[in-house]
Amino acid sequence: MYKEVITKDGSLTLKNEKYNECYHSSEGAIKESLYKHIYPAFEVAKKNNYFGGEIKILDICYGLGYNTLLSILNKPKNIKLKIFSPEIDKNLVKSLKNFQYPKEFNKIRHIIESISKNFFYKDENIEVDIYIGNAREYIKNLKNVDIIYQDAFSPKVNKELWTIEYFSDLKKILNKKGVITTYSVATPIRCTLYKLGFKLYTHPYENIRKGTIASLDSLNFPKVNFEEKLKRVGCKVLKD
Secondary structure, eight states: OEEEEEOTTSOEEEEETTTTEESSOTTOHHHHHIIIIIHHHHHHHHHTTHHHHEEEEEEEOOTTSHHHHHHHHTOOTTOEEEEEEEESOHHHHHHGGGOOOOGGGGGGHHHHHHHHHHSEEEOSSEEEEEEESOHHHHGGGOOSEEEEEEOOSOTTTOGGGSSHHHHHHHHHHEEEEEEEEESOOOHHHHHHHHHTTOEEEOOOOSSSOOOEEEESSOOSSOBOOHHHHHHHHOOOOOOO
16 A cells, blocks of 8 residues: 655655555655745744744644654744644554654654554643544644644645635634645645635745745745736636
């Protein structure tokens, strides 16, 4: 069901044969997580004084756990993290206790093992809660989330996690100064976010392909000039 793939930064990912997609791009599992999600999201958190000392993160979906685990490894001092992550594949999460993560993950091996065994981890500064089941239903129980990593498989194979109805639900639970990060630059996805009132940006890093950063608040990132494109191609969105 899974095929091991070594990415360009040397980190290991898997190809899910059911969806016929890898969990990360060929650029690198670590590189993609850091530059498309964690670094820009934590910049927003810093701007907002780390949301009063506690950052609430929704990681869609857990997958191999890179986004969650690298968030922990890059957590600012004296800041608490609460991470919520739905995942449909229970057996995948259970298997990650034996996954060949990069050596820098060794310092949080106890967290990886707890998540694999209990789908949960908690200490005085970190809480991780993995929900095995339907992400669309799970997110309706959350509120006041500061950061959303929109990192599901592509709309081609996982449409239900990219529709305007889905993003409407994300908007309802997102802190008004919060941020959504995603690898997707597809016009229908950006159009959906734009129609819902989000301002669109991309990351400033030149060593990796661009993604999309969306927020209801103004951000200090390169702005996506989406209005001009809409005049040329129109605005179509994915619907349930």
